[in-house]
Amino acid sequence: MQSNVSIKNLRLEYGPVAVLKDLDLDIGKGEFLVLLGSSGCGKSTLLNCIAGLLEPTDGSIFINGQNVTWAEPSERGIGMVFQSYALYPQMTVEGNLTFGLRNAKVPKDEIKRRVAKASDMLQIQPLLSRKPAALSGGQRQRVAIGRALVRDVDVFLFDEPLSNLDAKLRAELRVEIKRLHQRLGNTMIYVTHDQVEAMTLADRIAIMRGGVVLQLAAPKEIYNRPAHKYVADFIGSPAMNFLDAVIDPREPLIARAGDLAIPLEHYDFERHGHTGPVWFGIRPENLATGDAANSAPVQVDLIAELVEPMGAETLVWSTLFGTPFKLRMDGQARIEAGDVVRVGLDPKLASIFDKSDELRV
């Protein structure tokens, strides 16, 4: 895969604070990359650097093989969509779409052609003569996407584009963006703090914290084999359960948590023979109940403290060895607070993290 956007040793400092720390990232042509993280992790900063709206302190950025580190935003061959839509309020939708092209002195008939194409693709032709104030949130964001579209560029940048929309619209536009990507095949870099958006849209997700990328991988890989405890905790809802455990050097294939001895023969080790105090992580949806529990390698009896029926599933809150422990059961499961549930645990599905560096074991 040919790389389209390439970031080398990128560093950005505000005084003594480094927002981006020697970041390296290669994004392939036509790839949909999601930058995911909580606020302040540097994801938006990185996107603004790629766009040329922020000057890095050090390092370089290549787009289509050209070093654009110091180029103007408009010279980089990018289009950008913002969280607040950022439509020019006094211009019509058409004015918004064509502002960039007029600045670039694109011939009139070419402008017309591109506007027609983009508005057709986003179904905004009826809105062309309206002002942004007369549009709904969803329509505004469509126009904002259209503004990036008419630029006819290889790279699209999205800065939390759906965060200002309500849940229903967000889901709709999410699908639409995915469809757009399939149709255009452009490179898309998408910043969000919403894990659902990340999981559904991305070819690869880069999870960021404190100005560095903790893990860069396909969504499934991130979900199944998180490389870092933070990643494991961030992805998945409800979050992964963590048990305080120890791997004794004398028996490196057993993790002991409380009075439980968990055999690790079938655990997919990242670092073989690692011992010492660890976090033993297991997702609530990977816990077996009922008959399946009885055939699991490890079994525990838990008291259901709190039951949250959600329709499609039922969430049960409990405590195991002093730490909160959640499990996910079928929506039809008959369970009430105070019941004892037998839970089966399969070490194959677990993620173990070293306590000192928080990396996967």
Place this chain on the structure above:
Amino acid sequence: MAHTVRPSRLLKNLNAKIAAVPMMLTAVVVFFGFTLWTVIFSFTNSRMLPRSEWVGFEQYERLWSTRRWLVSIENLAIYGFLMLVLSLVLGFLLAALLDQRIRFEDGFRTIFLYPYAVSFIVTGLVWQWLLDPEYGLQKAVRSLGFTSFTLDPLYDPNLVIYGVLIAGLWHGSGLVMCLMLAGLRGIDEDVWKASRVDGIPAWKTYLFIVIPMMRPVLVTTLVLVTAGIIKLYDLIIAQTGGGPGIASEVPAKFVFDAMFVSQNLAQGFAASTMMLVAVIFVIIPWAYLEFGGKKNG
């Protein structure tokens, strides 16, 4: 087209820098340079024209032994203190009254604020007329039968500054009302609800809850009013001309007369420097309160 090297720092945002040239010139040349120039030349013995013959603090010694200057300072102190207190009290009273559920709120506000729209010259002239003992209020009251009634502050050296104060209050209290009203309206309604639930009387709520919450507005108002007081000039010119005698002189007028009438430049420079010092004494504590605390926090 793409640049591969970091562009020069100086050329970055070049257009913005060019556009800001008038601002930079104003800040550096006028506000900083001119002020410095005046301060420096206050240590010379310039008379008709500025010259650089240094005399140390002589101008200041002379200034502080000039009766006219002392009268000016005393007047400004009386006017300033009373103007501050009274315009804040009156402004707050007006704002609190307007903040009740009253009809014609806009009408009343228009009435209380319109003096602020007219110039100090107009203010001074109309109050000169009203306070004229021969034709004005005094005559009107006397004609009602109170023949010994006296109201001629503008002709009494001891009272003239209070006559100016009446006009100053008339002109400026609407502004205070406006700012206070904005402050009152900015207070969360839940505060009032909570105090009502707790059964706290309204006047107590105002005194112990609302006014402390309005601290930022109060401080800004204080600074604005004070800045206005120190500039007091037009009103004196129009209403009393500094008289009777020199009874209503103020520093701003002293400076003007020294520079443009009596051709005693260095005295003007020294006097205006003293005005600057007075402003600094007001501004520094304020700036410290407003900005100093935040930086530490």
Place this chain on the structure above:
Amino acid sequence: MADATFTHTTPRRIWPADAAGPRPRKRFSQRNIIIYSLLAVLALYYLLPLYVMMVTSLKGMPEIALGNIFAPPTEITFEPWVKAWSTVCTGLNCDGLSRGFWNSVKITVPSVFFSIAIASVNGYALSLWRFKGANVFFTILIIGAFIPYQVMIYPMVILLREIGIYGDLSGLVLVHTIFGMPILTLLFRNYFSSVPEELFKAARVDGAGFWAIYFRIMLPMALPILVVAVILQTTAIWNDFLFGVIFSRPTNYPMTVQLNNIVNSVQGVKEYNVNMAATLLSALVPLTIYLISGKLFVRGIAAGAVKG
């Protein structure tokens, strides 16, 4: 019981009309009587000068000399107004206040235009382009707003004399532009700071430069604040006396200066009716602006109080 009385003095926004619970009618109206009589008395203090100006300017001199200052004119005459406008003398000129009026127009219009043009660009550059060192200049500018003019006046006289525009209209316009800059720059800087930054970013991605963003995106958006600035500046410059008396020669004197010279001149018999007509005449422009602009005028005043 005392508490019950006081609950009714809560401001109106807590109880929107009719939303209140049971309330004793009698006490309520008693409270209202106090409020309205207080307001009425205060309103009298503020309205009295306007009323007296009005009635005095419509009386003849004999009536003023004999009658009461508050009495309405028994015989209305517009003679004082005509005289104030077109024939009253200042020094050697006997063409009335009309000269000062037109001078003030000639001073105010360009001053308002230039000061706003420069300050709006300043505010725009300061809030969105933030180049290094910009805040140093801005801080000096804002501090400068508190420096008494008296400190800067004389060097300004020298500067204008050196350039050769001392006493000219252009010199006075320059002075107004300079001294109006702090407050206006603050006004525009605060306004443009409230514009979402993403809008500015979007425009940059669209290839618009400094001036394109200013003229095509920011300025059209700033219309309300432009109106506020025009009101603020027109009133301030029209009412200015100090700069007018220092930086213009007698033929160019603005209305305020001429008015003061007419009323406070020591020569001749005082014509109080003409004086009051002249005073009203020169208050007319700012009063009209005030009455028309209403809330915007208030906003302009409050703008001065907004913290940087």
